[in-house]
Amino acid sequence: MPYVYETDGAAIYRQSFATIRAEADLARFTPDEERVAVRMIHAAGMVELAPHIRFSAGFAEAARDALRGGAPILCDARMVSEGITRARLPAANRVICTLHDALVPGLAAALGTTRSAAALELWRPHLAGSVVAIGNAPTALFHLLTMLQDPACPRPVAVIGCPVGFVGAVESKDALWAWGQVPCCIVAGRLGGSAITVAAINALASDAE
Numbered sequence: 461m462p463y464v465y466e467t468d469g470a471a472i473y474r475q476s477f478a479t480i481r482a483e484a485d486l487a488r489f490t491p492d493e494e495r496v497a498v499r500m501i502h503a504a505g506m507v508e509l510a511p512h513i514r515f516s517a518g519f520a521e522a523a524r525d526a527l528r529g530g531a532p533i534l535c536d537a538r539m540v541s542e543g544i545t546r547a548r549l550p551a552a553n554r555v556i557c558t559l560h561d562a563l564v565p566g567l568a569a570a571l572g573t574t575r576s577a578a579a580l581e582l583w584r585p586h587l588a589g590s591v592v593a594i595g596n597a598p599t600a601l602f603h604l605l606t607m608l609q610d611p612a613c614p615r616p617v618a619v620i621g622c623p624v625g626f627v628g629a630v631e632s633k634d635a636l637w638a639w640g641q642v643p644c645c646i647v648a649g650r651l652g653g654s655a656i657t658v659a660a661i662n663a664l665a666s667d668a669e
């Protein structure tokens with residue numbers, strides 16, 4: 461017996477987004493934030509994600525305008541960098557993930573940290589005016605915050621800080637939110653991950669649903 465299921469990709473997206481808008485409480489978001497939140501919830505398959513999503517004031521506008529202006533996107537993991545839909549990018553933005561650079565294992569050993577954190581040392585030439593997307597590694601987010609304590613370190617325009625997990629995820633996101641010196645988006649608590657982070661970038665990159 462044949463299975464009956466939706467095979468039109470655009471119709472699947474329309475139905476998903478309509479379901480999210482019907483079921484999730486999105487009232488506290490601005491219109492720009494709402495589009496980002498809907499796509500993050502879509503990637504997680506959880507309308508229960510909504511209350512955990514936090515945007516600092518002006519984040520969505522800052523990140524969207526930076527992308528339109530050609531900002532590079534700096535990603536902690538290849539799962540993030542590979543998930544970004546290139547066709548949605550408004551200015552053929554560079555998508556950079558340094559995690560698998562040959563220099564990183566040596567840097568990690570020298571710094572006594574994870575490869576995910578050490579890889580951010582290679583972001584320095586690209587940081588000014590960038591949009592950062594951290595979706596996996598709590599140590600990467602902590603390392604970014606440590607780098608940014610130095611006033612000489614170039615600043616990104618916006619940071620999506622959504623690492624996931626049980627060790628350091630909550631604390632690193634709380635630290636980003638408390639620092640408050642760069643517009644940011646977090647998913648508070650243990651939830652997060654590469655897919656949710658990619659979804660935020662893909663939403664910010666284009667007005668198309």
Ligand SMILES: C/C1=C2N=C(/C=C3N=C(/C(C)=C4\N[C@@](C)([C@@H]5N=C1[C@](C)(CCC(=O)O)[C@H]5CC(=O)O)[C@@](C)(CC(=O)O)[C@@H]4CCC(=O)O)[C@@](C)(CC(=O)O)[C@@H]\3CCC(=O)O)C(C)(C)[C@@H]/2CCC(=O)O
Pocket residue numbers: 536537538539540559574575576577595596597598599600623624625626627628629652653654655
């Ligand atoms: C402790 C780590 C965590 N990883 C998590 C979840 C997932 N990670 C996957 C994969 C494929 C990768 N994780 C690494 C980033 C690797 N993960 C770590 C580290 C050991 C330390 C990071 C940290 O604590 O901040 C990290 C290695 C490192 O030295 O930095 C990865 C590089 C490992 C590897 O394959 O070499 C790799 C990323 C590769 C890439 O995309 O470029 C998972 C798919 C798990 C799996 O392999 O089964 C999954 C993906 C989750 C997601 O949505 O992104 C946690 C849960 C984040 C965890 C940190 C917190 C914790 O509670 O343990």
